[in-house]
Amino acid sequence: MSQETDAVHAGYRPSGDFRPMLPPLHNSAAYQFASHAEAVEKFALRQAGFTYSRTGNPTVSILEQRVAALEGGAHAVATATGQAAVALSLLALTQGPKHIVASSSLYGGTVDLFTDTFADFGIRISFVDQADPSAWAAAIESDTRAFFLESVSNPLCTVADLPAIAAIAHEHNIPVVVDNTLATPLNIRPLELGADIVVHSATKGLAGHGSVLGGVVVDSGKFDFSDAARWPQIAAPRVRLNNTSLLERHGPAAYAMLVRSKFLHDLGPTLAPASAQGILAGIETLPVRAAHVQRSVTRLIDALAEYPGIAAIHHPSLPCHPSHELARTLTPKGTGCVLAIELAHPSLVSPVIDGLKLISLAANVGDTRTMVSHPATMTHCRLSEQQLAAAGLNTSTLRLSVGLEDSADLLADITQSLDLALAATQATAGTKEVSFA
Ligand SMILES: Cc1ncc(COP(=O)(O)O)c(C=O)c1O
Structure with missing residues (x-):
């Protein structure tokens, strides 16, 4: 079957x-x-x-x-x-x-x-x-x-x-x-x-x-x-x-x-x-959910890859990801609901998370609802600095678990939060040169 x-x-x-x-x-x-x-x-x-x-x-x-x-x-x-x-x-x-x-x-x-x-x-x-x-x-x-x-x-x-x-x-x-x-x-x-x-x-x-x-x-x-x-x-x-x-x-x-x-x-x-x-x-709805989530993950990555305030997105669909080639053969349908977003600076982490209105700060993945978490201080908080580094994680990395909402609404939520966080950081910095490029 x-x-x-x-x-x-x-x-x-x-x-x-x-x-x-x-x-x-x-x-x-x-x-x-x-x-x-x-x-x-x-x-x-x-x-x-x-x-x-x-x-x-x-x-x-x-x-x-x-x-x-x-x-x-x-x-x-x-x-x-x-x-x-x-x-x-x-x-x-x-x-x-x-x-x-x-x-x-x-x-x-x-x-x-x-x-x-x-x-x-x-x-x-x-x-x-x-x-x-x-x-x-x-x-x-x-x-x-x-x-x-x-x-x-x-x-x-x-x-x-x-x-x-x-x-x-x-x-x-x-x-x-x-x-x-x-x-x-x-x-x-x-x-x-x-x-x-x-x-x-x-x-x-x-x-x-x-x-x-x-x-x-x-x-x-x-x-x-x-x-x-x-x-x-x-x-x-x-x-x-x-x-x-x-x-x-x-x-x-x-x-x-x-x-x-x-x-x-x-x-x-x-x-x-x-x-x-x-x-x-x-499980009855897993195949339908997996397909929906895959479409949303792709849309979010396309829209966010170059977005101000984001230093990198870690996802095998991107050519710069170390698993890009392997994923084409081993996971051609996708890798699931998770993607990691590395912000341009650790100071953006709290404002970006707290500015989200639709996406919840919660430590789960694969849920109906989209959730964000900060691995370094949440799911992976007991790892030493060396262990975090070996896992490729740093204090600017956010984990997103994409749920079943409309991807346009998710994108709007992420971008409004990023825009606000960046504007606030620039304002606090005043005349000082701040570059998150
Ligand atoms: C990859 C992975 N394995 C195992 C677990 C542990 O599962 P549970 O929370 O159901 O005990 C988790 C939980 O987040 C996980 O992400």
């Missing part, structure tokens, strides 16, 4: 007595077993089915199947937030104090997880320039258990050369985990380009309405986890599994089962069924 059709139908066909057209909300913590024998088999993971909603729920399961279909993956596990999806996907691969190679251009919350919480667990991270495949190769250590990157980075929209990076990783039996939040599967399908696992903050473009939080881990089911010395958590017998291995029991679904039956089960960041239903409703 095409993605447009999967977005509406994957994972659900009306059934049962009432045949509801929409995926029903199964708001139940527990499930009745027909017999004790059935309960024994399901708890021992020898028989598929729902036991308790921390590890699986019928509404959540529809969402998992839908996102897996959109990404071209084999299995998916939903989580309470995108942050939980990132954490669980990697905890399942590191299984203790191991090493990860990660892009230096990541969402700030992921950097916090890596440099603080993961560091406390003894997980070491080497950050590398996403655009330089040789840097990924050079950073590999004997206990590297994952590469982690964003398909389209937040907020500078660097497009990852996934085929090149995946080739390096696979030479060393390392799985590639890709955060596909910003691009969404409508713009790029990392699993088709060599990635092994995709994670999402479904809070963003998948839901699209900003009313719920959620995350998803999608597994291709193709990575070779059969080396028990390297991947004991998957290929070696576990006491927890009656001295069998996940691989023996679940074959290509072993990694997804590890995420679900160990990490979701033990740590508990489970997606609420009502949130799953909300995300499912959002």
